[in-house]
Amino acid sequence: MIPFELAEPTSLAAAVKLLDPDDETVRPIAGGTALMLMMKAGVFRPAKLVSLRKIERQYAAIAAGADGLTIGAMTTLGTLERSAEVRKLAPLITRTCLTLSNVRVRNVATVGGAMAHGDPHMDLPPVLMALGASVTVAGPDGERTLAVEDLFSGYYETVLAKNELIASVKIPAQGSKRAAYMKVTTGSVDDWPALGVAVVLDGEGDTITSARIVASAATEKATRLTLAEAEMNGQHVDETLLQRAGDAAADEAELVADVRGSVPYKRELMRVYVGRAVAAAWRGAGLNND
């Protein structure tokens, strides 16, 4: 690692100003858990890092309202994990945090960083996408809001300009929805996932009225499986449906091979785990199931 300039602005607006839309070597840093590894490996050599640690405290706060949760982008994953509001309104996030990386990473890594990094192996993006979350993004010309599912444009790529920062995440109220996330590892249990599947379902009686299914890790970016979702809507949940959903997911997903598994194997994991995640979500009695 070679020396670089470290800026520590005290406001989000100042941070945005310090960024350069055209300079690859100027980047914001929040928790730094991903960026520092890239710097250590020599993959990224910054001229300037803009630390977000000293910006306004509101960007590290969690607010709960009737319309859902607003989570500041600088909220650490550890804070998220321990938040009573999050546990009440989006317990899927609490459950996901428990198996996300390790306690040392969770205590410094941030919600905004987990998304802005664009790493398809992260656990939070597919969960937020399935929950229908949106992000508010601050840039030189003010703020804009976009759905998390529109945030990712490719492998480690997002639609954010180099001088845009995620300010907060909004998770809509989930009502009676049921949810599950399954992280599938093929090495150590603590490894990056070979596949992540997040499912959020709404239903009446034994019929699914809406389904959001998101796959990650095996794909080049967190991706909604719309064909699998379409299989589910208006259907009764039984073994046949789970199988159909799994088959649809396996057919539609574009998969990537790596040391964690070949494409044919990941396709089988997808087939099995979409069904298992749907079943797990459906089994859960409403939103507060753990």
Next chain:
Amino acid sequence: MTDGHTTAKAGSQIGRSLPRTESRDKVTGRAEYVHTMRLPGMLVAKLFRSTVPHGRIASIDVRAAKQVPGVLHVVTIDDVKQVIPHPYYGPAFHDQPILADGKVRFVGEPVAAVIAVNPHVAEEAMQLITAEYEELPAVFDEVEALTSKTYVHDELQPAATFADLKHLKGVKDTNLALAYKLRRGDFDQAYAAATHKFEHEFRTQKALHLPFEPHATIADYKDTGVTLYTASQGPSFVRTEIARLLGWPENRVRVKVPYLGAGYGGKLYIKLEALALALSMIARKPVKVALTMEEMFYQITKHPCTFRIKSGLDKDGRIVARKCEVYWNGGAYADIGPRVTQKAGLTASGPYDIDHVSIDSLAIYTNVTPAGALRGFGVPQLVWAYESHTDMMARALDLDPVAFRRKNLMRDGGQHTTSQVLKDAAVEKVMDAVLDRMSWSKPFDKGASVVRRGRGFAIAIKAVTTPTTSVAIVNIAADGSVTVYCSTIDMGQGSNTVMAQIAGEVLNIPAESVKMAPCDTDVTPYDMGTLGSRSTFHMGHAVRLAAQDALAKLAQLKRDVGEPEGSNIPIADLFKKRYGMQAGNVIGSGVYKPDYVSPDPETGLTPNVTPFWMVSGVGAEVAVDTQTGHVVIEKLINIIDCGKAINPKLVETQISGAALMHLGFAMFEKMHFDGGQVTNASLADYKIPGIRDLPGTMENLTVDTIQNNGPFGAKGVGEVATFCVAPAIANAIDDAVGVRLTELPLNPETVFRAIRAKAGRPLEEA
């Protein structure tokens, strides 16, 4: 021995679960490691490494690197030769150049070194170096390399230290570094006459030691002498080898080892020490070379291995003939591979009483990172094969795998394959203990739906690397306090605690009052190395003898000052009486080298190949997800024979540590390669077991035995619980889902593919 206030009862130090004496320093961050050590005026080096697996170096351009402010030297082999004319090193072969010399032989081989004022400058400059290579064909697979026309080395260069390698000097056009053989009886005839014949091939992967403290060495060279601070398991060998490179007597080379952040065999013999020496000679200042976690993928690994095993059985299920062909993938430089080949090779036929055995064990050069010893000295690779083979034969003949083993097991009083009479090897006792803890004779629920359950067993035997020597000194100060000097390295296994217990037992004082001197070859005497589960036995004996020698000298001192027979004068008073004040020392010394008879060069047979046998048995219960191939290890029973446990708690942690380490190798650890390039050379992509990979139930036990020739009945323990983990799990997977895996690791995709292949629906290739 008494000094009035620190007396211990006889026998009270042995079998005592004393907590590790250094733990407080370690958990409070006060323990010193080379990786974090700094010397005044110290420079640091970073290494520029080869990007091709095999090639002639056409050019190296270091000009830009030299211009970086803060860079003092950029060093290539030409510079090294100015200070060390023949810069080749290694324990068995002098085949490894300090920096690549004309050729590179694996991706990651050091080609140039930048010496700078700090690691950041060194790193930046290193990235400005460029090299051009004329690429040569490369060979990666051990079996292919044996007949390949691509040669990793132009000719073999055995070290003079091993007399049995002399005949290899100058041999050309081969990748075979060493061939070990054993011939007992007449395999061909017995196999031809056998009723049942089986032949299988097994493979193991390339995997990594991954100690928490990466390799690190500081060399501080002066014309009068050199001091090396190094993260090494073998300081005595480092001293010998550095003295040889310099043409100096050993007493001008000082090697100091503080605490070691683990080793597992990866820090043996000579690693960064020769390079650090050369750099310090060039810079004429202390120079530190410390690897990153990522660079360890290019330092030393476990041996990949291909094992072809053939057995002939009579009609009653007795194994009458066995042939073992073992191919060891040693990588680009021999390191200790030839010794692994020999010393593991001699137990390749397993703990079975077989009259006709043929073993060929071959050390082979390839164009990948060198391989060395890794917690088991090759034996886990062998057990993986022969204990899988054993189960496969039993299943094919519809025999109970346990009864089949029992019928063929070696027993005390019988002969080992080498012809040594087996003594104090509790093979059957270990097996019975595992089966008892597994409730093997009780019904077992194998499951009926998606998740199927199975159980498996494996048993193994290993010899200790022999002959090796240990020397110890016990120093009793004038106040009666005791210091032990030995070069055994405490790398977390607790050897300091155990040596203090042994000294305390002999001297009749509590172990916690015994000081273990830090390892420093100017002060602590010779030891072969902290390796191969040899320290408790060899150094334990040396410390015991040194303490006894000190006691005898104290007794003489008492006679010299006119104390009556049987006097229990406190030690401090005795010294005062002798020297008139608190002054003087009593120095005891002890040397231990076990008896050994060199194997017959034609047959490999010898009546005395090892002073003790290590025995290990494992039982595993697994649950296999038939839809994904995921294997959950529900129960793992690890039982070993280590003789009398000097410190039962430390023995337990050695068993659990060894078993968990090999759980990683069994289940998922693997260096992935693409054209000689490691594609997962970081801890982001190479994972070791974490807390959540632990088996549901894990028992780590010993059987109640005594090693009659051991110090207080003890023998080695560090490696023992590694041997059987992989085959026990593979046997359990077969029991659960009826598929047989012959290559490690047993990762979910491998298991799933086997399940689909068995169902007649093979998964398409990647």
